[in-house]
Amino acid sequence: MQENQDTIFTDIPELQWVESRKDGTFREIKSYVLRSSYLRTFQIEAIRKYYGVFGLPFQEKKLNFTDVFGNDKPVVIEIGFGMGTSTERIAKDRDEYNYLGIEVFLSGFSKLLDRVGKEDLKNVRLMRFDAVQVLNSMIPDGSIAGFHIFFPDPWPKKKQQKRRLIQFPFAEILTRKLKKGGYIYCVTDWEEYAYQMLDVFSQVSDLSNPYQGFAPPRTWRPTTKFEQKGLAQKNPINEIWVEKI
Numbered sequence: 755m756q757e758n759q760d761t762i763f764t765d766i767p768e769l770q771w772v773e774s775r776k777d778g779t780f781r782e783i784k785s786y787v788l789r790s791s792y793l794r795t796f797q798i799e800a801i802r803k804y805y806g807v808f809g810l811p812f813q814e815k816k817l818n819f820t821d822v823f824g825n826d827k828p829v830v831i832e833i834g835f836g837m838g839t840s841t842e843r844i845a846k847d848r849d850e851y852n853y854l855g856i857e858v859f860l861s862g863f864s865k866l867l868d869r870v871g872k873e874d875l876k877n878v879r880l881m882r883f884d885a886v887q888v889l890n891s892m893i894p895d896g897s898i899a900g901f902h903i904f905f906p907d908p909w910p911k912k913k914q915q916k917r918r919l920i921q922f923p924f925a926e927i928l929t930r931k932l933k934k935g936g937y938i939y940c941v942t943d944w945e946e947y948a949y950q951m952l953d954v955f956s957q958v959s960d961l962s963n964p965y966q967g968f969a970p971p972r973t974w975r976p977t978t979k980f981e982q983k984g985l986a987q988k989n990p991i992n993e994i995w996v997e998k999i
């Protein structure tokens with residue numbers, strides 16, 4: 755059975771939300787296009803069962819991570835986790851960190867929520883919201899150990915490129931949220947975007963690139979669906995790792 759998100763979760767506004775201009779309001783440029791998701795029964799059940807435990811609603815208030823996770827482990831934020839396969843693997847293998855995964859795509863969000871709930875991954879919390887707004891409103895400056903941004907939408911057409919996530923103003927926000935020594939780890943199969951990332955990060959004064967150019971792959975990063983698609987098209991996979999000084 756499949757259900758449309760518009761007709762369920764009337765009690766959880768951030769899960770019902772579908773981007774719309776029906777009310778005529780101005781919509782700023784977003785790094786994603788939001789559509790209704792058709793959810794399978796296990797995804798609906800996952801939300802009903804686990805959202806209250808592992809989900810975080812959007813709020814105009816800074817988070818206290820000690821309260822959120824119940825411990826003081828360093829926090830890594832993953833932006834745009836897609837179906838969440840890397841998130842789940844990394845959270846299990848590197849459990850010395852807490853992970854806040856942010857994704858707007860409800861189907862992927864609820865799929866990962868199902869895994870996190872069933873496996874009781876206590877070091878993971880998930881948000882279904884625009885990461886840009888989450889960072890600005892909810893994340894204290896100097897609080898984050900690392901950012902993972904794996905295969906962000908490349909927006910390849912010239913006139914769409916303004917939607918790309920990694921641009922100077924956003925790179926500055928990421929940097930402000932990092933602790934000293936914290937890292938930003940991006941991977942892309944879109945070569946021209948990879949060079950844009952290197953360039954953008956090189957313009958942020960508090961960031962340094964220990965590799966000068968692209969970084970060697972981290973052995974702990976699993977291959978994702980988007981990576982497989984890129985590899986099938988013989989696209990180069992480029993890794994970017996920069997640190998806050």
Ligand SMILES: C[S@@+](CC[C@H](N)C(=O)[O-])C[C@H]1O[C@@H](n2cnc3c(N)ncnc32)[C@H](O)[C@@H]1O
Binds near residue numbers: 885903904905908979
């Ligand atoms: C190309 S997919 C990659 C997914 C996953 N990281 C992977 O490697 O398979 C990019 C994802 O980023 C999400 N996304 C884009 N902009 C976002 C934003 N501002 N906030 C949260 N998620 C976003 C999209 O919904 C999409 O699922």
